[in-house]
Amino acid sequence: MPAVPRRAPRAAIHPDPAKTWLRRAWPLLKAHRALLITSLTLSFAGLIVQVQIPNLVRIGIDRALVERTAGLAGYVWLIAGLALAQGVINYLARLYLLRTAYELEYDLRNIVFSHLMRMSYGFYDRVQSGELMSRATSDIRAVQMYLTFGPSILVQCTIAVIAFALMVSVNPVLAVVAMVTMPMIAVLGVRMRKAIFPVSWLIQSRLAGVATVVDENIQGVRIVKAFAAEQRQVDTLARAADRVRWAYTTDARLRSRWIPVMDNLPRLGLALVLLVGGLMVPRGYATVGTVVAFNSYVLMLQPPFRMLGMIIMMGQRAAASAGRIYDILDTPAEIVDSAEPVTPLPHGELHFRNVRFNYPDGTEALDSLNLHIRPGETVALVGSTGSGKSTIGRLAARFYDVTAGEVRIDGVDVRDYPLETLRDRVGIVPDEPFLFSVSLHDNIAFGRPAATREEVVAAAVAAGADGFIQQLPEGYDTVVGERGYTLSGGQRQRVAIARALLVNPPVLILDDATSAVDVRVEHEIHESLRTLMAGRTTIMVAHRLATIGLADRVLLISDGRVIADGTHAELLTTEPRYARVLAATKEVTA
Known part of the structure; x- marks a missing residue:
């Protein structure tokens, strides 16, 4: 059923705060x-x-x-x-x-x-819902x-x-x-x-x-x-x-x-x-x-x-x-489009140059971070809690603006891209996926409401969600409960991954997004990504060895900086701090 077009407000509140x-x-x-x-x-x-x-x-x-x-x-x-x-x-x-x-x-x-x-995001960090x-x-x-x-x-x-x-x-x-x-x-x-x-x-x-x-x-x-x-x-x-x-x-x-x-x-x-x-x-x-x-x-x-x-x-x-x-x-939006936005579409090369970032409450998250991710590369970010891993993805999608330095995609500062274009090209799957109280089809198609059922199913297959969805009483037409709590945590995460994949962003950020799925499903998800969507730049905030092992490169983050860079095997043998981080997350196996 086509959506009823929204009537725009016929007028606006006068912007002058000095008036009554x-x-x-x-x-x-x-x-x-x-x-x-x-x-x-x-x-x-x-x-x-x-x-x-x-x-x-x-x-x-x-x-x-x-x-x-x-x-x-x-x-x-x-x-x-x-x-x-x-x-x-x-x-x-x-x-x-x-x-x-x-x-x-x-x-x-x-x-x-x-x-x-x-x-x-900064506004919602300060104001209670x-x-x-x-x-x-x-x-x-x-x-x-x-x-x-x-x-x-x-x-x-x-x-x-x-x-x-x-x-x-x-x-x-x-x-x-x-x-x-x-x-x-x-x-x-x-x-x-x-x-x-x-x-x-x-x-x-x-x-x-x-x-x-x-x-x-x-x-x-x-x-x-x-x-x-x-x-x-x-x-x-x-x-x-x-x-x-x-x-x-x-x-x-x-x-x-x-x-x-x-x-x-x-x-x-x-x-x-x-x-x-x-x-x-x-x-x-x-x-x-x-x-x-x-x-x-x-x-x-x-x-x-x-x-x-x-x-x-x-x-x-x-x-x-x-x-x-x-x-x-009267509170102005902090993240707005540039006066002269660039038109080229970003493809996936990321540069973080001397990036410093403080959250609105003053908490320092990144300090002189330098990072280069090549197009199509899969990178795992590893670090202790509060080291700044999730912040990197949020800055790439420009949920916040850097305090100092710059974030570039394909050589262009993210502040110069139109926000809609940038968010369409940089997909994020958070560690706590949010689902709306609508059908699973509509949840997956949230970023592309006009997507066909075949496209939705393809995204669900790539995310490893098709199997459990097909077993539900109404399949893709099943309406999930409030915030998706009728599904398990792993099922919600797979639906959120499918939602991001359907938009087909060249840059995908998985913010510990596979933490609630088992190792077998996690492998299925990433194998599907590699097979069906080769060339995608993927950043994974990771704690599990199963996730880290799928990365081309691993970056160890501490106190808002990259302190080690290499493959999982290289860091495990040459970087004691890396082993300590993994031990702290109880991921090192005997």
Whole structure:
């Protein structure tokens, strides 16, 4: 089934960080102004209809029931018609408002996700994935809610102005009496929101803590069970839930102080209208219909004044959420294409010249590394943990930029190649392969989505994965579980190798990628590589003799430098440090 093409965001967040968060979001809101203005216009029309209904009730009571100068049926049908019209208008207003909200959310999510996809490894080394998930979900929702529902609430609040103007035109004295309690509701609403706002943030924070505990235990359920730690983790969740309960209880206590007062103030307004109106009707200063209509207006005026406090709270939360989103968007990508990228395709000769590299946390990985790998050569990198072996492959694919020196492929600095070209020509199979929760065919074809089944099968055969895949219930259409945990470690590694082979890169980096497969399968994989893909430059980060023995050359890495170079047999007899490294990894056999 062909993929549905993605609609690009209609606008972007303004890049100037000196602007307020609303001004930076304005281009995005402006791009959807047609839907939003339509919604607000319909909402305002609905309010005009709504305030006419109590006025018709007033006229109907006075003329049909008190003065008996007109029939009641006409007013009944007219009120029913207005109510129906209001329902239709409100339905359309809500429909367009929600469409605006979803369109804004779609664009915001695509803007943030596209930016995250451009970020380098260093960014993800510094930022926790849970924090990114929070900013890409709840923070986006908070901004979306304010940008769409904020204007709608302001329009809803205009009903107070319209209703008050109509009340003044009917009876100025009763209009003032009806409005006496409304400013008090507005003030109390603002104070209530200010009191509840910190607690609301505390609730969100502690809910995130509960979600983190649940997520970690689901992801690490195998570790939990391996150490029989189920009850301990349940206790950890219970403590997190207790903190949430305390926050919710505090929130309920605060609300119980304010809400009863705010709910009863309009009833005080009703009492005042009845009292003053009851005194005015016998004296001819008001009619019975006016008193009834004003009671409806008092109830109609209550929600807008309470909404003012809601807007304040939504604005505070949206401003904080926008700040967190802008922190991501304002972080520039460290690894970008050259202003004048070269066009030749790399073929496989690697040069590392005086390369120094420090990770973002300051850890030194490579120190004046010099390395030359010829096209088609298979090289094994051997060294103790932390010696810098894996870093060499990451720099070749330009996951990071060197701190000093240069990495060249076919004589061209990797920083001069377009990133897409470079990553297409340098394939990496990591030591912890990641599989997506899709079919095995789609996992293998991840780098080439248009690959045919025959091409996928050929790559799987070369990686030694075809045998176990054919034995699965649905073969290549079998959907693997989350992160591929329904497969063994060795099976996941073979699928990851097939994924890299399908792209057919001239440079292949196996970052200890055969550590979880047995020796027989490992030999099958490399024999297939040699037979079917001769001429490929292969770098293997290796710990096992079975892997090292397949290399044309072995490089011993220590403290970020090449300290020995030769075949496995040569190094084993001439380099004591090489033998010690192998002994430390328990790979030397008797």
